[in-house]
Amino acid sequence: MKILVVDDFSTMRRIVRNLLVELGFSNPLIQEADDGESALAMLRTNAFDMVVTDWNMPNMTGIDLLRAIRAEPALKGLPVLMVTAENNRDQIIAAAQAGVNGYIVKPFTAATLQEKLTKIFERLAASGATA
Amino acid sequence: MDPMFDSELRDAFLAEAGDLVQRLGDQLIGLEASPRDSELLNAVFRAFHTVKGGAGFLAVEPMVQLCHHAEDLLNVARIGQLLIDAERMDALLEALDLLNDMLAALAGGQSMAMPPQGLLDRLSPAGRGGQAPKPIAMPVMPPPGDGPIDDAEFEALLDSLYGGGAPGAPAASPAPGGSISDDEFESLLDNLHGKGSAPGASEPPKSPSSPHAISDDEFEALLDNLHGKGAAPGAVHAAPSPTSSPAPAAPASRQAAPPENTVRVDTARLDALVHRAGELVLVRNRLISLAARHGDETLALAAAELDRVADALQTAVLGMRMQPVGRLFQRFPRIVRDLSRQLGKEVELVQEGEGTDLDRSLVEALADPMVHLIRNALDHGLEMPEERERAGKSRKGKVTLSASQRGERIVITVADDGRGMNPEVLRRKAVEKGVIDDAQAARLNENECYELIFRPGFSTAATVSDISGRGVGMDVVKTRVAELGGTLQVRSQLGRGSTLELAVPLTMAIQRVLMVRVGARLLALPLSNVEEVFELAPGQRQWLDGRVVAAHRGRALALADLGGWVGVDGAPGSHVVVLHIGHLRLGCLVHAVLGREDVMVKPLGPLFEGVPAVAGATVTGDGRLALVMDLAGLSASDGQLLPSLRISA
Secondary structure: OEEEOOOHHHHHHHHHHHHHHHOOOOOOEEEEOOOOHHHHHHHOOOOOOOOEEEEOOOOOOOHHHHHHHHHHHOOOOOOEEEEEEOHHHHHHHHHHHHHHOOOEOOOOOHHHHHHHHHHHHHHHHHHHHHO | OOOOOOOOHHHHHHHHHHHHHHHHHHHHHHHHOOOOOOHHHHHHHHHHHHHHHHHHHHOOOOHHHHHHHHHHHHHHHHHOOOOOOHHHHHHHHHHHHHHHHHHHHHOOOOOOOOOOOOHHHHHHHOOOOOOOOOOOOOOOOOOOOOOOOHHHHHHHHHHHHHOOOOOOOOEEEOOOHHHOOOOHHHHHHHHHHHHOOOOOOOOOOOOOOOOOOOOOOHHHHHHHHOOOOOOOOOOOOOOHHHHHHOOOOOOOOOOOOOOOOOOOOHHHHHHHHHHHHHHHHHHHHHHHHHHHHHHOOOHHHHHHHHHHHHHHHHHHHHHHHHEEHHHHHHHHHHHHHHHHHHHHHOOEEEEOOOOOEEEEEHHHHHHHHHHHHHHHHHHHOOOOOOHHHHHOOOOOOEEEEEEEOOOOOOEEEEEEOOOOHHHHHHHHHHHOOOOOOOOHHHHOOOHHHHHHOOOOOOOOOOOOOOOOOOOOOOHHHHHHHOOOOOOEEEEEOOOOOOEEEEEEEOOEEEEEEEEEEEEOEHHHHHHHHEEEEOOOOOOOOEOOEEEEEEEEOEEEEEEEEHHHOOOOOOOOEEEEEEEEEEOEEEEEEEEEEEEEEEEOOOOOOOHHOOOOOOOEEEEOOOEEEEEEHHHHHEOOOOOOHHHHHOOOO
């Protein structure tokens, strides 16, 4: 499973990567981008299976990245997990409207991340079954 | 608390957060000047936000709280509902200071207290009684709903948006015999939006009116309803299974992680590298000298090659230690801002040449002396706004920091356009304070009068203020600069302002020295202190005021015998090396001047600690030992030469 972790704070990328590895994802398959723009460039050239992105980033924010992904035919089915600092209703509703698959509030543990991922894949599975 | 709290992660966080916080100081000052700069507001907001996120993972609750409050205030400012005024800026800057302390505490493994409630209150957007921001008008999202959203709500929201499918997936049309009936979907919408109101095409779904509109149980039931109990996950998107992660589809090397252009290196490792490069330079020097002695052409060629490579390596390694002087400057806007508020003066700080590179150790070593010079310029140099107006100047005083490279030296000036210094006043004060006597005072020229401010025990301030009078005089600054192999000079023009010019050698690791011989001993004199070299003509030596001097360039140059200092018997040499040491000019007598050399100074070890004027030792090109002198140590704190330097004859 190839995962792109997007955050402008490299420590945070490292944290997310560590957690994903802790959950059993393959470390070499996890790649990193430091903002929406570079993430989008990587998504266009490489096949990824999931994006975990921070919300607040310079240049291109997480929500803009999400919108760009949904607007691009080749990428629009890509699951996106949004990392937010706040459990802010408005933000999350906006993200849901933009097509986010899940959200997770910092700080989180591996268990919470697992839970969120499970939910995302359950839903994907469901939509796959109905497609 | 957090299983991932390991020291490696903490170090990474400290380094990265440290960078952010360092920039934050500058950004906040910039923000005060242009409080509506949205880009700056965003950057400042994001910095607090990012540090908070990282601190959360490290479970550093005080830091999370502090950043959270600062971020809140900035967020309200960011959406244009509040202006960061001077008082709020005070609070933000205080928060920044506290954040710095917290980072230091985290680095030192110390515990930290929660931020004081007083500060948090001042950071609160509504902090100053009754100034609560107007409720945010949200044209798009109807009820602002400050409450957090929970998982159940989010899932329900997704359901309402995609009918149980995943975003981006083919539209999940309710399949015949499928997972959700029209009735069920209607009831879900009712649940979400209240009976009757449906999300229109142009109207986004409203958020649930209460944070707990759906309980977890209800949500589970709903999911069952949507997917059918025990519905197997589809084959297309399997749930992630750690044990069966697919093999890499493509070689990972095609596009590796985003290009990392910089690598953080521990400064100790950098210093070790500089050290090794320095040793290589020493070996090179020996080899060149060997090759010259043996007249072996192939050896000379190889030595020349090594010479070239070692030179390039040395330059590259030293370059790695270089930092733009802007790093030194960046703390000053804050200091100037705080000071000018405290003094009631209006000050504009101008910076020039921030890109000039300076040895890292100098950036740190110069910080305190520079702070003092700036304090001095603001406190003593600049006048009060009214006084400036009366003198026909603008109310706002100007302090200019500039840096430039001149040959092997970096010159930093602190210039103010304030009242300037009056030589007569300085002369009188110096006599009053017993720094010099009347006769000496009468002999001083204008420039020498200005130099009086560097004498111990001299301070022109009528009252010792909180700002400059911290027990540190300009003499201490001058001494410190001299210890760094630098010089400090002052120029002034009455009514127009003063300029302090600080010059330091480009680098500290490898010193360019003048090698001299005294008796059989070799001494390395830092070239940055050397003004000139000349040979004493017969009869040039004279006695003046009980000291031996040489008449040189129309002035009396005090002479000192380095032989006496290193314990060499016999007559002093006739070669004179003119050194400037702080405000002292001194002609040192040596037996021979051997030439310039780049040397790496090796410390002598604890046995020799505290021996004045010795910086260390080095190995010369021909393999001999030379003492590297720390010339600032040749004169005692009262400006008097060490007794052993006196010429008795």
